[in-house]
Amino acid sequence: MTDLDAIRSVALRHAGRGSPAMPRLHLFRIDTPTDAAGLIYDPVVCLVLQGTKRTFIGDGALQYGPGECMVVAAEVTAMGQVCEASTDEPYLALNLLLDAAVISAVLLEMDRLPEARIRSGYGVSKADPRLLEAWRRFAELLDRPDEVRVMAAHLEHELMFRLLMGQQGGLLRQIAGADSRLSHIRRAMAWVRQHYAENLSIGAMATVAGMSSSVFHRRFKAVTGVSPLQYQKHIRLHEARRRLVTERAEAATVGYAVGYESASQFSREYKRLFGAPPRRDADALQPASKDGP
Numbered sequence: 671m672t673d674l675d676a677i678r679s680v681a682l683r684h685a686g687r688g689s690p691a692m693p694r695l696h697l698f699r700i701d702t703p704t705d706a707a708g709l710i711y712d713p714v715v716c717l718v719l720q721g722t723k724r725t726f727i728g729d730g731a732l733q734y735g736p737g738e739c740m741v742v743a744a745e746v747t748a749m750g751q752v753c754e755a756s757t758d759e760p761y762l763a764l765n766l767l768l769d770a771a772v773i774s775a776v777l778l779e780m781d782r783l784p785e786a787r788i789r790s791g792y793g794v795s796k797a798d799p800r801l802l803e804a805w806r807r808f809a810e811l812l813d814r815p816d817e818v819r820v821m822a823a824h825l826e827h828e829l830m831f832r833l834l835m836g837q838q839g840g841l842l843r844q845i846a847g848a849d850s851r852l853s854h855i856r857r858a859m860a861w862v863r864q865h866y867a868e869n870l871s872i873g874a875m876a877t878v879a880g881m882s883s884s885v886f887h888r889r890f891k892a893v894t895g896v897s898p899l900q901y902q903k904h905i906r907l908h909e910a911r912r913r914l915v916t917e918r919a920e921a922a923t924v925g926y927a928v929g930y931e932s933a934s935q936f937s938r939e940y941k942r943l944f945g946a947p948p949r950r951d952a953d954a955l956q957p958a959s960k961d962g963p
Contacts, residue, residue, distance in 0.1 A: 673802040674737050678719045680809045681762045691818040692811065694767040701760045706751040708943050710908055711742040713768040713845055715833060717797060717805055721761030722754040727792060728895025734794045737802070741838040743768075743845050744791035744856050745863070746894045747904035749943075764809060766829070773846040776830045791852065791893035795837035804829040854879045855893045858886070859901065866905040867929035872898055906930070907943050914952035921948035 671679075685699035706726060722735040726749040733753070734740055755761035797805065808825040811818050834842050844852035858879040862870065875898050876886035890898045906928040913924045925936030925948070940948045 673799070673806040674719065676806050677717070677764065677802070677809050678762060680806075680812055681719055681764060684812045685762065691815050692822060694769065695808075695812075696765040696767075698763045698765065699760045700752050700755050701757045702752075703755055704752045705945065706749040708904070708908060708911070709748055709750050710905070711744075711746050711748060711792075713744065713770075714742050715766050715768060715838075716740045716742075717764045719762040719764065720759060721752060721763075723761065723763070724751045724753050725749070726751075728891070728900075730895055732792075732794050737797050738794055739797045739801070739833075739836075739838065740792065740794045741768075741833070741841050742792045743841040743852060744893050745859055746791055747896065747901060747908070764805065766808075766826075768842070768845060770845050772823075772826055773830055773834070773842050776827050776834060777843065777846055780831070780834065789892060790895065791841070791855075792895075793838050793841060798832075798836065801829075801832040801836060804832045851889065852893060854881065855886075855890055858890065858898070859894070862898070862902050863905055866902055866909060867927070869929075870899075870902055903939065904943065907940055910936070910940065910948065911944060911952065911955075914948055915955050918952075921952075924948070 681697050681699070685697040700721070706724075717739050718735055718737070720736055722733060724731060724733045725740070726732075727746055732740065735754070752761045804825070808822075808829050811822055811825065830842065833839060841852075844850045847853055858875045861878045862875060872883050872887055875890075876883045879886050879890075881889065887898060890901070894901055896904065910924045910928045913919055913927065914921065917924075919927075921937065921940075922933040925933050925940075928936075930936035930939075937947055940951070944951050946954065
């Protein structure tokens with residue numbers, strides 16, 4: 671049995687059961703292909719075990735399947751779609767939310783590495799045998815919950831080391847750097863998420879990032895795949911969707927609350943992102959909101 675097969679077996683045993691002892695590790699099992707759906711990533715590494723997923727970020731699309739890792743280093747907005755899945759062979763994946771403190775601790779034990787040039791805030795690459803071996807040991811702790819308290823931190827450090835040594839290591843190093851170029855962009859992204867309903871300017875965002883407007887715009891789009899103002903719009907629309915589902919408010923009221931001055935523009939942009947008008951989309955999501963994700 672290969673390491674990938676072993677991890678797949680763990681995922682099949684535990685998917686849907688939750689793992690409170692390892693709260694940043696999430697297992698996903700999806701039995702049918704899905705339509706593209708909007709989401710906001712937290713910094714995360716995803717290992718696909720079975721099936722295929724496609725992620726749209728900005729104007730680009732990434733497709734990845736068994737044995738491939740996707741690393742997302744910033745809170746980017748995206749559209750995600752499971753392309754290949756069935757009851758007999760469901761889509762299976764492990765997601766581990768990244769902890770900057772853990773990455774920093776591993777880097778302290780490594781030789782100094784140069785800061786990577788920002789190309790994007792995300793990337794996909796094939797997991798090499800040593801990385802898959804580290805994933806297997808980490809995932810198998812789910813079968814031995816009594817060992818999690820002692821072993822989880824050690825095995826997560828091994829996993830981060832292998833990721834740092836791989837093709838996406840530059841992204842991880844950017845997450846850990848308190849004064850890295852990515853950290854400046856993420857600071858501006860966090861500020862946009864706090865002030866999404868306001869009329870924001872590129873100059874104001876660039877000031878938060880400590881960059882000139884032109885440099886900020888270029889680096890922001892490199893990280894997120896979208897312009898700063900598009901990012902703000904996506905944040906507004908995701909917040910609107912949350913309010914429509916949880917508060918059952920009128921669409922026009924929600925649109926104004928998240929910063930839109932025109933109800934028709936809000937409805938048009940909402941449909942463009944989520945595939946249906948606000949109220950119809952929220953009503954379709956309502957049963958899922960009652961039963962959990």
